[in-house]
Amino acid sequence: MLDENSAREWRQRLQALWSQRIPLAQAMQVEIRRLDRAGLLLAAPLAPNRNHVGTAFGGSLQGLATLAGWAVTLVAAAGHGAPRVVIRECRMRFLAPVEGELIATAAWPEAETVAAFRNRLATEGRARLMVAVDIGTSGESAAARFSGEFVARVEPPAAG
Amino acid sequence: MLDENSAREWRQRLQALWSQRIPLAQAMQVEIRRLDRAGLLLAAPLAPNRNHVGTAFGGSLQGLATLAGWAVTLVAAAGHGAPRVVIRECRMRFLAPVEGELIATAAWPEAETVAAFRNRLATEGRARLMVAVDIGTSGESAAARFSGEFVARVEPPAAG
Numbered sequence: 318m319l320d321e322n323s324a325r326e327w328r329q330r331l332q333a334l335w336s337q338r339i340p341l342a343q344a345m346q347v348e349i350r351r352l353d354r355a356g357l358l359l360a361a362p363l364a365p366n367r368n369h370v371g372t373a374f375g376g377s378l379q380g381l382a383t384l385a386g387w388a389v390t391l392v393a394a395a396g397h398g399a400p401r402v403v404i405r406e407c408r409m410r411f412l413a414p415v416e417g418e419l420i421a422t423a424a425w426p427e428a429e430t431v432a433a434f435r436n437r438l439a440t441e442g443r444a445r446l447m448v449a450v451d452i453g454t455s456g457e458s459a460a461a462r463f464s465g466e467f468v469a470r471v472e473p474p475a476a477g
Numbered sequence: 478m479l480d481e482n483s484a485r486e487w488r489q490r491l492q493a494l495w496s497q498r499i500p501l502a503q504a505m506q507v508e509i510r511r512l513d514r515a516g517l518l519l520a521a522p523l524a525p526n527r528n529h530v531g532t533a534f535g536g537s538l539q540g541l542a543t544l545a546g547w548a549v550t551l552v553a554a555a556g557h558g559a560p561r562v563v564i565r566e567c568r569m570r571f572l573a574p575v576e577g578e579l580i581a582t583a584a585w586p587e588a589e590t591v592a593a594f595r596n597r598l599a600t601e602g603r604a605r606l607m608v609a610v611d612i613g614t615s616g617e618s619a620a621a622r623f624s625g626e627f628v629a630r631v632e633p634p635a636a637g
Contacts, residue, residue, distance in 0.1 A: 338529035341537050344504035369498035375547075375564040376540025377501050383536045404535040408568045 318392065318425040319354055327395075328352040331388050339384075345377055347384060356424035359385050366419055373415035378452050382409065382463035385421040386448035390467035393431050393446055394438055398471040405445065407465035415461070417454040424449075434469075443470045478552065478585040479514055487555075488512040491548050499544075505537055507544060516584035519545050526579055533575035538612050542569065542623035545581040546608035550627035553591050553606055554598055558631040565605065567625035575621070577614040584609075594629075603630045 319327065332349050335342035346365050351358040359381055366377035387402055394400035425431070426446065437444035445468045452461035479487065492509050495502035506525050511518040519541055526537035547562055554560035585591070586606065597604035605628045612621035 334529055339534055340525045340527065341501070341504060341534050341540075344501060344525075365500045365504075367500065369494055370561070374499055374501050374540070374543075375567075376536070376543045379539035379543065379567075380501075380534070380536025383534075383539065387535075401530070403574070404571050406568075406570045407535075407539075408566075410566045411564050414563070 318428070318431055319352075321353075323395075324353050327388075327392055331391075335384065341380060342384060345380060347381065349388075352388075354425075356422065357385060357388060359421040361419040363415075363417055363419065371416075373419050375411065377419060378411070378415065378461050379407075379409055379463070381419055381421045382450040382452055382461070383407065383465065385423045385450045386463065386465040386467055389423050389425065389448045390446045390469055393426060393434055394444075394469040394471075396435070400438065400469040400471045402467055402469045405466045405468050407463060409461060409463045411461045413460045415452065415454050420453050420455060421463075422451050422453075438469055438471060442472060443468065445469075478588070478591055479512075481513075483555075484513050487548075487552055491551075495544060501540060502544060505540060507541065509548075512548075514585075516582065517545060517548060519581040521579040523575075523577055523579065531576075533579050535571060537579060538571070538575065538621050539567075539569055539623070541579055541581045542610040542612055542621070543567065543625065545583045545610045546623065546625040546627055549583050549585065549608045550606045550629055553586060553594055554604075554629040554631075556595070560598065560629040560631045562627055562629045565626045565628050567623060569621060569623045571621045573620045575612065575614050580613050580615060581623075582611050582613075598629055598631060602632060603628065605629075 345361045347361045350360045368374040390402045434444045450463040451459045505521045510520045528534040550562045594604045610623040611619045
């Protein structure tokens, strides 16, 4: 979905947006550790995201997954004006406590899914995307699974 | 589910726990505004919970709803040792942007639901509770709806 240059630009743009304009992402110390042709990987240290028993707070895991899903949708919508992306619905299953750094990984959707999404956005000014995000800690299997429906909107093309 | 004295105690205990031991709840400035016989109401100001377009960040809404559902389950489990409560699964639907203070409301479950939950916790050392949380802003209808499955655990009774 991305070449190397645009991956670098997206990474800088999203990191700046979250660090400067979303106070909770700043409080969580969210870092985009990887954003490339395959997808993205977000990380956040445990300390600011711990709960009272020292594992990751469920709300932090949901916040991290939401940022990842939102980013995937925004990147997928690129090229169509200035899309606005909102979360519509999500579901999350918690399988095991996260006892170290919080990691969220998401792959870009399949090429035909992205093509259909972009086509719909161009013709109708609005399109939805389902994004799956895996949550875990370094080197371990998934501790939580998130699935979110995100909606992108742009100004519809002028009629006639 | 609660008399006036124990409601006051729970409110103090939960507020202290979140403010002192969960950094993200502190960053969100979560306040227990009401905790009484009917249920609980959590509030958080918009400023620390805003996104880049000035409405509430979805991750903040999920965090607030998670704290509310967790509190309902912990209070429902009271009287059985020192229960540990974790979130197992949740679902959230976002209906409209939250453009002011974040409010989460949850009612205590029906008496028979609580009785069955406590009975299971006492006999099996583990019980689950579904909790619904409404999210909105002061004086407006629900902007989001959260449904979570929480699991309480205590040490099982000694065999024999």
